[in-house]
Amino acid sequence: MAKISDQYNESTRWQDLSLACDVFVPATSAEFRTGDWRTDVPVFDAEKCKQCLLCTPVCPDSSIPVKDGKRLDFDFDHCKGCGICAQVCPFGAIRMVKEEK
Amino acid sequence: MAIRERLSGNEAVAIAMRQINPDVMPAFPITPSTEIPQYFSSFVANGKVDTEFVPVESEHSAMSAAIGASAAGARTLTATSSCGMALMWEELYVAASNRLPIALALVNRALSGPININADHSDSMGARDSGWIQIYSENNQEAYDNFVQAFRIAEHKDVQLPIMICQDGFITSHAVENISLLEDEEVKNFVGEHDPENFLLNSKTSMAVGAYATPAFYMEAKKAQSEAMKNAKQVILDVAKEFKALSGREYGLFETYKLEDAECAIVIINSAAGTAKDAVDNLRAQGKKVGLLKIRVFRPFPAEEIAEALKHCKAVAVMDRSDSFNAHGGPVCAEVKSALYGLDKKPLVVNYIYGLGGRDVKVENIEEVYAALEEIAAAGKVEDDYRYLSVRA
Numbered sequence: 001m002a003k004i005s006d007q008y009n010e011s012t013r014w015q016d017l018s019l020a021c022d023v024f025v026p027a028t029s030a031e032f033r034t035g036d037w038r039t040d041v042p043v044f045d046a047e048k049c050k051q052c053l054l055c056t057p058v059c060p061d062s063s064i065p066v067k068d069g070k071r072l073d074f075d076f077d078h079c080k081g082c083g084i085c086a087q088v089c090p091f092g093a094i095r096m097v098k099e100e101k
Numbered sequence: 102m103a104i105r106e107r108l109s110g111n112e113a114v115a116i117a118m119r120q121i122n123p124d125v126m127p128a129f130p131i132t133p134s135t136e137i138p139q140y141f142s143s144f145v146a147n148g149k150v151d152t153e154f155v156p157v158e159s160e161h162s163a164m165s166a167a168i169g170a171s172a173a174g175a176r177t178l179t180a181t182s183s184c185g186m187a188l189m190w191e192e193l194y195v196a197a198s199n200r201l202p203i204a205l206a207l208v209n210r211a212l213s214g215p216i217n218i219n220a221d222h223s224d225s226m227g228a229r230d231s232g233w234i235q236i237y238s239e240n241n242q243e244a245y246d247n248f249v250q251a252f253r254i255a256e257h258k259d260v261q262l263p264i265m266i267c268q269d270g271f272i273t274s275h276a277v278e279n280i281s282l283l284e285d286e287e288v289k290n291f292v293g294e295h296d297p298e299n300f301l302l303n304s305k306t307s308m309a310v311g312a313y314a315t316p317a318f319y320m321e322a323k324k325a326q327s328e329a330m331k332n333a334k335q336v337i338l339d340v341a342k343e344f345k346a347l348s349g350r351e352y353g354l355f356e357t358y359k360l361e362d363a364e365c366a367i368v369i370i371n372s373a374a375g376t377a378k379d380a381v382d383n384l385r386a387q388g389k390k391v392g393l394l395k396i397r398v399f400r401p402f403p404a405e406e407i408a409e410a411l412k413h414c415k416a417v418a419v420m421d422r423s424d425s426f427n428a429h430g431g432p433v434c435a436e437v438k439s440a441l442y443g444l445d446k447k448p449l450v451v452n453y454i455y456g457l458g459g460r461d462v463k464v465e466n467i468e469e470v471y472a473a474l475e476e477i478a479a480a481g482k483v484e485d486d487y488r489y490l491s492v493r494a
Binding site: 019025 | 200299307308311314318322324
């Protein structure tokens with residue numbers, strides 16, 4: 001699928017931007033890396049995880065990808081580090097730490 | 102063939118709207134512009150137009166609906182006054198920044214308070230930085246002619262900005278005067294079809310309007326908006342030239358009246374310009390070198406052209422029908438002074454606040470202004486450059 005960032009990005013001149021920043025590509029929010037806003041970061045411990053999947057539906061940013069019924073590591077492009085997943089995990093498989101930038 | 106009629110300014114604008122036959126008109130009534138949607142809704146009811154008329158619940162909704170309709174691809178217009186425009190405030194900026202060529206018939210009226218329903222320019226002058234093109238009209242004929250030209254300017258690919266056509270509440274909106282109308286077919290051909298490049302109801306593309314722009318994009322969007330406003334100046338002149346060929350009536354960025362050899366001049370907007378021309382005639386008959394500059398286009402502001410037109414004057418009075426409450430002067434004066442700043446030899450400038458809340462402006466009041474200008478020119482300096490005209494003291 002076409003990416004908006006291929007058409008307009010932070011080096012686009014004003015003359016080349018679309019009129020009024022109108023957007024002609026659908027579903028562009030996935031390209032916007034809200035993960036940049038994060039101060040805390042979740043650390044996933046696959047050893048402790050029982051794959052109960054309690055964490056997945058509570059993530060406000062859909063940043064816990066699930067494949068074939070099993071959760072994978074976080075989508076750090078969009079995880080804002082809110083820590084809700086760490087709160088609901090019954091097995092201590094998610095730990096919040098300060099992120100070094 | 103021109104049609105001879107006698108109409109109020111509101112009726113004249115409503116007829117221009119009927120001849121344009123827009124796709125959508127959302128509107129909410131407010132004095133003194135109420136008659137415009139009132140006349141227009143009768144055109145809708147009588148099948149004279151194909152317009153979707155939306156009787157909304159407020160002016161906030163009127164402008165919101167206009168934005169939605171225009172973004173969808175519809176040629177859209179509305180009308181309002183005073184507090185009605187104040188309630189549209191947020192949306193005025195949204196319409197301009199989304200580059201939507203909406204036309205607004207603004208019938209100028211004072212903003213509260215004290216509560217007042219009569220003419221002054223505090224509504225449109227307050228909105229002068231909202232990104233709308235602003236064109237002002239001295240009488241019903243100009244209000245009609247300006248409205249017929251509105252969409253050609255707003256929809257031009259180099260512009261794509263909303264436009265407000267202003268006239269003075271009651272003074273011209275309700276006074277019935279002679280007027281020359283164009284044939285319906287002439288207006289239809291002059292205005293042409295609305296053919297936006299992109300619009301929401303285009304089934305061939307997906308499109309999102311009103312995007313969020315991060316700091317990395319916002320300034321580029323504003324720069325593009327600013328350039329579009331600069332482009333509007335030439336487009337306004339080009340459209341006026343075509344309009345002259347059609348109607349015989351000539352329009353520029355402003356009108357000058359006996360200004361070429363004038364030593365003292367007044368800069369004024371809208372209906373009081375007619376009164377001021379009478380004062381100029383009286384004083385010219387007495388051999389006084391006086392003249393007038395009537396601003397038609399306030400946004401974009403024709404700064405260099407106005408400086409060129411006024412540079413030979415000894416003294417200039419800029420007339421403001423609204424106050425900026427900056428303890429320094431009105432908005433028109435601020436613009437004119439800033440336009441004159443680059444001249445090596447500048448006229449002396451005095452600012453008069455006049456006609457607020459419908460206060461009568463008589464020929465003798467304007468003659469007082471010219472008398473004051475004569476004193477200023479003789480003295481070579483201005484004592485108190487920020488004055489109220491005809492106020493009891």
